[in-house]
Amino acid sequence: MARFVDIQTNFTTGELDPLVRARVELKAYDNALEAAQNVICQPQGGVTRRPGTKFINELTGTPANGVRLVPFEFSVNDSYMLCFTNDTMFVYKNKALVHTESGTNITSALLDNMCWTQSADTLIVVHEDNPPVKIVRGASDTDWTISTITFDSVPKYAFSLVIFDTSSAGHLTPSAVTGKVELTSQHSIFTSAHVGQYINVQPQGRARIVELVSATKVNVVTEFPFFDTSQIANADWELETGYETVWSATRGYPRTVTFHQGRLFFGGSKSRPSTVWGSKVGLFFDFEAVEGLDDDAVEATLDTNTFNAITDIISGRDLQIFTTGGEFYVPQEGLSPITPADFFLSTTSRNGSKEGVRVKQLESGTLFIQRQGKALSEIAYSDTQLTYLTSKISLLAGHLLKNPKRMDIRRAVATDENDLLLIVNSDDGSLAVFSLLRAQDVIAPSEFTTTGTYQDVGVDITDIYVVTTRTDSGSTKYYVEVFDDNSLTDCGVIGTTSATANMAHLEGATVNVLSDGYVEANQVVPGGGTVTFVNPPASNSECGLPISVEIKTMPLNVKAQAGTRIGFRKRVLEVNALLHQTQNIVINNNPVPIRTLGAGALDTAVVPFTGTKVLHGILGYSTDGQITVTQNAPLKLTLLGLEYKVSVYQGR
Incomplete structure (x- = not known):
């Protein structure tokens, strides 16, 4: 019987696909997790409990027939999240509902595959079955004008x-x-x-x-x-x-839209799904080519040996066109602009992209879901090869993609953050979350789950909004919520000194209850929705749905002179958990004491701990020798690394 000491210094691989479980020779294996549920991988290497969500409002009307989140940035100080349901637009600002606009002429049937772009105060929304719509913000948060676009000319x-x-x-x-x-x-x-x-x-x-x-x-x-x-x-x-x-009630309307180099571009239409049109420079609604001058309107069609229905079009380093049959771009030499004389489309790859899932840009390249919904890929320009190259971002975590239907990205704004790519899955309503630092080749996926399902996700600069389904008094409701760094529960209500909390949106649900940071016993929200605190808060309170956290290591790959010992029976004798600002942690079902007892220690908030906590006496042998970190209270958790002592039994 041999003993070994091993350490996992970081978790920068994130959750690893079960298909890679035996690939112990991969460098990624040493930094991977078998499960990373409701945690975020940090650029420094640790994993931290994800923020909870704050409840904003219930969507009225018929959100079950379709819903879509669209960000809208009006100015440096004014940005919004627009939520579209059938013929209605809800306007959110600073994590609150500020306006509801009816009569959008955007019906539920259009929401899944609609596309949009923005310039200044104007948002343009397109769908192949609907005339393009122009949404303009006026003088205030409640002043919005929605109208069908009148074109100066149409090709x-x-x-x-x-x-x-x-x-x-x-x-x-x-x-x-x-x-x-x-x-x-x-x-x-x-x-x-x-x-x-x-x-x-x-x-x-x-x-x-x-x-x-x-x-x-x-x-x-x-x-x-x-x-x-x-x-x-x-x-x-x-x-x-x-x-x-080409655009009419008979022939259909544009499928996709973007602004690029002073032109408005439409990609595809119902009758001509593979054609790209660009307006005259500075005249966004004039598409009729007249003289062929450099600033005249442009048009090109993807004539290849495959069917290429355009699914998205985006302004990046070049004008990029994504289709069901492949990815294309408009080549430009140096700083030369697009002109009618040189407007043609060149192939990047032949993957194809999924309709309805908008592509997203990183500093390194452009991310898209492949046509079948089973892979996340990136297109990036290579300065050495002078062409675009495609790579599989989800190669080691393809199991987290379960029929994706929505995608957005929250870009990092601090050194302890990565870019977060958030993907809504249709099959189980989970969120696949990829923590990305492409400059360091870091791709660390995890999974967000909740009591209910995620329906859509959208990012307003740094605020992540979601539409969720929840059960209220036995009925399924659609709620708009926003991730909040100060929240430790889902669909929660954060209060101050009130002795009660209004939880009418979660009647019948079991909720976590915190008063001044102290965790009280869970409560079932009664009829009427009023939750009463056992200890009325002096400064702050929170009620909301529990968040289930799981951090599970890969099977221990202990190496000896005779080779790897991954298949032998093992027992973890001791675990040293390196923690940062942590209030609650459970290792292999063993609660780890964080609170230091003393005068006034009980019935108060747990003081966050930074340092190493040691756990002895973990019983039982197994062939895996895994460590599972969970929580039994809605409190902070950041795990930086794990050091463990292992006993290996070399018999069978």
């Missing part, structure tokens, strides 16, 4: 091309060979229906009709110049008709 496309018979039209005479040209026919053939249609000429020349002057005269803009200004015989020219606006 055209020949869904059914018809060649107009010009055999009896006589000859045609151009006033110039290129640019804006006046065309005069020998006979009266032109009508207002021909505006937007095309004239083709032999031996060369193609022009689009932009204005009807008379039945014999039209103004055109050349797409390919005429050979000269001599008369064109009736047998040498033809009139192409059948062109119509």
Whole structure:
């Protein structure tokens, strides 16, 4: 029987996929966890209990039919979280509901796959089954205007091309060979229906009709110049008709939208799902290409050997287009802007992205959920290879992705934070949370669960909002909540000196109760929703749903001269837990004392502890030799590392 001492200095791998359980040779194994539930991995290496959530309000109407969170940053001091339900928009600011706007014309059926972008005070919302909507914030938090966008011009496309018979039209005479040209026919053939249609000429020349002057005269803009200004015989020219606006109730509307380099870009539509359109520079609602100048409107279609319905479009280092069949971008040389002459699409990868899950940008690259919903990938530009490269972010934690339906990112603002990528899973209502520090190649996933399910997540600069389902008096309700660093419970109510708390939104539920930081006995919220504190608070209180915390190490990989001992029976004799500002911790079902007894120690808040706590006397042998850290009270916990002494039985 041999004894060993081992230490896990950090948890920067986060929760490891069960498929990698036997890969003890991986460096990631030594820093991994088998379970990381309701904790966040810190950049310094430790894991800390996640914040609780503060209850804001119940969503009225029909949120069960669809809900969507959309951030809106109006100014440095004014930012909002908008929550859309059927024909209604709830406006949140500073973690509180400030306004409700009805009549949005955005129905439940549009919410799952709608897309949006913002510029200054204007939010543009698109869906292929609905005319693009413009939402403008006015002079105050309660002043919002919602209207359908009126375009100055819309691009055209020949869904059914018809060649107009010009055999009896006589000859045609151009006033110039290129640019804006006046065309005069020998006979009266032109009508207002021909505006937007095309004239083709032999031996060369193609022009689009932009204005009807008379039945014999039209103004055109050349797409390919005429050979000269001599008369064109009736047998040498033809009139192409059948062109119509690409966005309409008949043909559908844009699928995705973004601003990039002074243009408004739409990606895909119901009838043309693989086409990208860009407005004129500075004229966001003018999409009709006229002269082909550098600031004119642009258009390109993804013509590849696969079907590429555009799922998202985003302004990054380049204009990036995500489709069901692959990822593309618009190449630009140096600082050169996009122009009609060089607007084409180049392939990045052939993964495909999932519709309805908006892509998110990091400093290092762009993150997206692959089409089947089973992998999280990143596209990043390589300065050495001068191209985009794709990597699997979820390679070691793919089990946490369970049919993702929403995704957002909270960027780090302090040295003890990583970027947090939050992904809502449809299958079980959990949150897959990836703690990312890409500069140091840190990818540390964990899982957030709650009493109920997560339906959506959105980030207002630093505030993380969620829509959850909870049970209230036996009924399922939809609540808007926000993660709060001062909260230790979910869907909680934080109070001051009141002897009671109004928990009407959780009638019948068992809740944690804290008074001045002291943990009282759990209570079942009675009818009427009033929870009464046993010890009325002098300064602060909190009531809310319990949060289940679990930190479980990988099976101990004790190495001896004969090789690894992962399959032998082991017993953990002693655990040294390195803690920071911790009030409660349980190791392998053994509570670890934190409170120092003395005068006035009871019935008061536990003083946070920083240092090493030693636990002896852990009984029983197992082949895994794992350490499980949990909690039995809603208090602070930050685990920096674990050192343990292990006895290995080399028999069978």
